[in-house]
Amino acid sequence: MGSSPHFPDASPSPAHGLPRPSTPAGRDGLAALLARPEKAVIALDFDGTLAEIVPDPEQARAHPGAAPALARLAPRVGHVAVVTGRPAGVAVRYGGFAGVDGLAHLVVLGHYGSERWDAISGTVNTPAPHPGVAAVRAELPGYLDRFGAWHGTWIEEKGQAVAVHTRRAEDPAAAFEALREPLATLAARHGLVLEPGRMVLELRPPGMDKGVALAEYIREVGAESVLYAGDDLGDLPAYAAVEKLRSDGLAGVLVCSGSTEVSELADRADLLLAGPDAVVSFLASLADALSG
Structure with a gap:
């Protein structure tokens, strides 16, 4: 994650009262x-x-x-x-x-x-569900059990994907980083990709x-x-x-x-x-x- 961005007050467009893009x-x-x-x-x-x-x-x-x-x-x-x-x-x-x-x-x-x-x-x-999603869904709870950093995380069922949230963990950022590589390995093994987000790691079909x-x-x-x-x-x-x-x-x-x-x-x-x-x-x- 990068440093916190600064969000200045956007200058309005005189013609429309809209914020003015900076570029x-x-x-x-x-x-x-x-x-x-x-x-x-x-x-x-x-x-x-x-x-x-x-x-x-x-x-x-x-x-x-x-x-x-x-x-x-x-x-x-x-x-x-x-x-x-x-x-x-x-x-x-x-x-x-x-x-x-x-x-x-x-x-x-x-x-x-x-x-x-x-x-x-x-x-x-x-579309029809990717078979890897069902396989990951079945394997994920036991897979997370192997990693001490998973406590407090939460699995979200998304139909065409499965996501692991770390926002409710004791140390969300540490749990996110600890699980990132293992979940990427799990995703690849079942033909999926790992999509990181804001304290969430999503396993979903490629393409x-x-x-x-x-x-x-x-x-x-x-x-x-x-x-x-x-x-x-x-x-x-x-x-x-x-x-x-x-x-x-x-x-x-x-x-x-x-x-x-x-x-x-x-x-x-x-x-x-x-x-x-x-x-x-x-x-x-x-x-x-x-x-x-």
């Missing part, structure tokens, strides 16, 4: 989005971006203003997507997205894009990440600009995808939802926002700017 590429991306919102994608991580990080992931819920802000914004832009490592249906429930007026075209790309929920049909399309999911979705809808907001290591592939798309001529804005645990995103972001509350305020301001 030329970010300012160009925001300008393109505002000029042709019908060709834009707004893509957002869930945990840490729309919802606060909490010790028990099952208790996570979207910021109370998230769904209303998205409902105001969605009719004014081409596409809105939530891109998350959670199962798509779980993100829909915890986000309160189903049946909300204004979110008729929301898409949730769950399990790093291997699942998809859309508000129009209200259904989740999901999909947020960057792949985001790039495929942007190509599918024919977007000309994209804004992506995230907070964790799992969002770095999405950042890389936006950076690649920018090099190919597509306009993009990278937003970091503030974290004192992860600095890698802040170092690459165009716009730093101090957590879900600030993200929701930004989405509401963006809706205001597009309604004029």
